[in-house]
Amino acid sequence: MSASAALLSIEVLDYDFMRRALVAAVLVGLAAPATGVFLVQRRLALIGDGLGHVAVTGVALGLVLDRAPVFVALITAVIGAVVLELIRSRREAVAEMALAILFYGGIAGGVVLVSRAPAGGRSLNQYLFGSITTTSTSDLVTFGVLAVVVMTVTVALGPALFTVSSDEEFARASGLPVVPLNLTLAVLSALTVVISMRVVGVLLVSALMVVPVAAAQLVTRSFRSTYLAGILVGAVVSVSGVVASYYLDTPPGGTIVLFAIGLFAVTLIAQALVRALR
Amino acid sequence: MTQPEALPPVPVVRLVGAGFGYEGVVAARADLVVQAGEVVALLGANGSGKSTIIKGMLGLIDHLGGEVEWFGRPMASFRERWRVGYVPQRELAASPVPATLDEVVRSGRVARIGLLGRYRAADRRAVARAIRTVGLDERRRTPVRQLSGGQQRRALVARALAGDAEVLVLDEPFAGVDHESQEALAATFRDLAANGVTLIVVLHEVGPLEGVVTRSVCIDNGEVLYDGPPGQRPASMPDDPDPHGGHDHHHSGDHEQRPRLGLLP
Numbered sequence: 153m154s155a156s157a158a159l160l161s162i163e164v165l166d167y168d169f170m171r172r173a174l175v176a177a178v179l180v181g182l183a184a185p186a187t188g189v190f191l192v193q194r195r196l197a198l199i200g201d202g203l204g205h206v207a208v209t210g211v212a213l214g215l216v217l218d219r220a221p222v223f224v225a226l227i228t229a230v231i232g233a234v235v236l237e238l239i240r241s242r243r244e245a246v247a248e249m250a251l252a253i254l255f256y257g258g259i260a261g262g263v264v265l266v267s268r269a270p271a272g273g274r275s276l277n278q279y280l281f282g283s284i285t286t287t288s289t290s291d292l293v294t295f296g297v298l299a300v301v302v303m304t305v306t307v308a309l310g311p312a313l314f315t316v317s318s319d320e321e322f323a324r325a326s327g328l329p330v331v332p333l334n335l336t337l338a339v340l341s342a343l344t345v346v347i348s349m350r351v352v353g354v355l356l357v358s359a360l361m362v363v364p365v366a367a368a369q370l371v372t373r374s375f376r377s378t379y380l381a382g383i384l385v386g387a388v389v390s391v392s393g394v395v396a397s398y399y400l401d402t403p404p405g406g407t408i409v410l411f412a413i414g415l416f417a418v419t420l421i422a423q424a425l426v427r428a429l430r
Numbered sequence: 431m432t433q434p435e436a437l438p439p440v441p442v443v444r445l446v447g448a449g450f451g452y453e454g455v456v457a458a459r460a461d462l463v464v465q466a467g468e469v470v471a472l473l474g475a476n477g478s479g480k481s482t483i484i485k486g487m488l489g490l491i492d493h494l495g496g497e498v499e500w501f502g503r504p505m506a507s508f509r510e511r512w513r514v515g516y517v518p519q520r521e522l523a524a525s526p527v528p529a530t531l532d533e534v535v536r537s538g539r540v541a542r543i544g545l546l547g548r549y550r551a552a553d554r555r556a557v558a559r560a561i562r563t564v565g566l567d568e569r570r571r572t573p574v575r576q577l578s579g580g581q582q583r584r585a586l587v588a589r590a591l592a593g594d595a596e597v598l599v600l601d602e603p604f605a606g607v608d609h610e611s612q613e614a615l616a617a618t619f620r621d622l623a624a625n626g627v628t629l630i631v632v633l634h635e636v637g638p639l640e641g642v643v644t645r646s647v648c649i650d651n652g653e654v655l656y657d658g659p660p661g662q663r664p665a666s667m668p669d670d671p672d673p674h675g676g677h678d679h680h681h682s683g684d685h686e687q688r689p690r691l692g693l694l695p
């Protein structure tokens with residue numbers, strides 16, 4: 153680490169809220185791609201968006217009822233994920249339609265509900281666009297638990313989840329509990345969406361799950377290395393995005409995602425250059 | 431049935447009036463009892479219902495009436511899935527995230543290691559052996575999306591072999607596989623059969639498994655039309671032995687004339 157970088161990070165660490173923000177960034181940066189890599193493999197990369205929209209309804213409901221919005225969002229996102237998965241497992245053909253309805257229903261429900269909330273729509277913004285710098289200590293505990301759950305489950309069930317998300321028919325022939333495994337992945341996605349929501353905002357949740365994986369797979373050859381590189385990229389862009397947003401005075405969520413996309417683009421260009429020079 | 435009447439041991443698989451289909455509509459119905467050690471060829475024109483029966487007996491599509499038993503247990507309560515290996519007719523499922531041949535073939539051991547298991551040295555050895563068998567040794571670390579169609583078919587066979595199953599259910603394992611690899615695969619199946627592994631193989635021509643197949647079952651229009659010893663016909667069979675189906679019967683034109691088994695004995 154260069155001297156100036158060391159100085160920068162030390163200054164950032166002077167503030168409690170920045171310390172919490174950085175811890176949150178690491179947790180979410182690790183967890184989001186850990187789920188995302190299986191969603192990409194299952195061709196459900198955009199499910200995070202759908203669940204994010206459902207979470208909006210949950211947040212609004214939480215604001216109306218004056219209950220912890222993150223908790224209510226968690227419940228609605230899990231219900232949404234399970235319903236979506238059950239529809240998909242029965243009628244593959246209507247799954248896309250169901251996802252679309254989830255998308256619009258989630259946002260519409262959120263907008264309508266929040267108009268009834270005591271504080272009006274203002275506090276919804278921090279969920280739409282993220283507000284990592286308002287992370288409280290109790291938020292951190294929630295993020296930490298959820299991140300540990302996501303990482304533990306994806307590692308422990310790794311071989312089974314890989315098989316079921318790569319080739320569902322073969323998974324069934326192998327006697328794997330396909331529906332419960334898919335439901336597990338759906339619930340993990342909901343957990344990830346809800347923890348990512350506070351960091352990058354609902355509108356960018358999917359980006360944090362998918363873009364690090366997209367960047368990683370440019371250079372990897374195996375699923376395992378994509379998983380590892382994906383969570384590494386996720387953590388690195390999240391931390392650097394938060395640090396950069398502090399100095400540039402930009403919104404952290406958007407900055408994180410732009411960093412991820414930047415890394416993707418730079419890797420792509422570097423790869424093209426290397427090929428051209430060979 | 432041509433099985434001897436002397437009290438047979440528990441069959442490997444037993445279908446009694448078993449109907450299989452899609453979205454509640456029956457596409458094939460079969461009575462079939464396969465004993466350990468048999469090598470059964472399922473023959474029939476395109477669309478006759480071979481894959482339907484295969485997928486049906488594995489519980490992959492709708493089970494619409496009748497009985498299916500594996501090793502004497504109803505399919506619904508049959509848990510020892512590692513005893514059965516499966517090669518689907520299609521190519522490898524696309525892998526949007528890179529996955530190496532090794533990783534994909536390894537998933538053929540997932541029934542053995544169980545839900546929370548990890549792959550161990552014995553699993554890795556079985557995987558290496560299976561990949562060697564299909565002649566893709568130097569491709570082990572290659573992402574599967576970089577494999578050709580025929581190589582992907584061989585990868586599917588390797589995935590099934592890796593499980594060291596007692597029964598292999600193979601849906602056209604030779605389709606799209608070049609001549610040399612066909613011979614190698616056939617030799618593998620011959621060895622497996624010699625070691626007592628039961629094979630249920632969908633084939634369009636017995637060709638590569640000549641002499642290995644102990645019994646042929648001909649499917650037509652979703653029904654078993656013939657079940658008995660593999661009868662042989664000279665290569666001068668009419669081009670489309672299927673009197674019903676107007677479907678194109680697919681031939682791989684580059685084969686030298688081998689004795690072919692007619693659809694009807």
Ligand SMILES: Nc1ncnc2c1ncn2[C@@H]1O[C@H](COP(=O)(O)OP(=O)(O)OP(=O)(O)O)[C@@H](O)[C@H]1O
Nearest residue numbers: 452457458474475476477478479480481482483519
């Ligand atoms: N997914 C499906 N949905 C509805 N009908 C199907 C489906 N798959 C097959 N069928 C129908 O079931 C019948 C039997 O098809 P099957 O795939 O079993 O034929 P096959 O004997 O394996 O043919 P091929 O030699 O072409 O592989 C056909 O009439 C086919 O149209």
Ligand SMILES: [Mg+2]
Nearest residue numbers: 480481482519
């Ligand atoms: Mg078929």
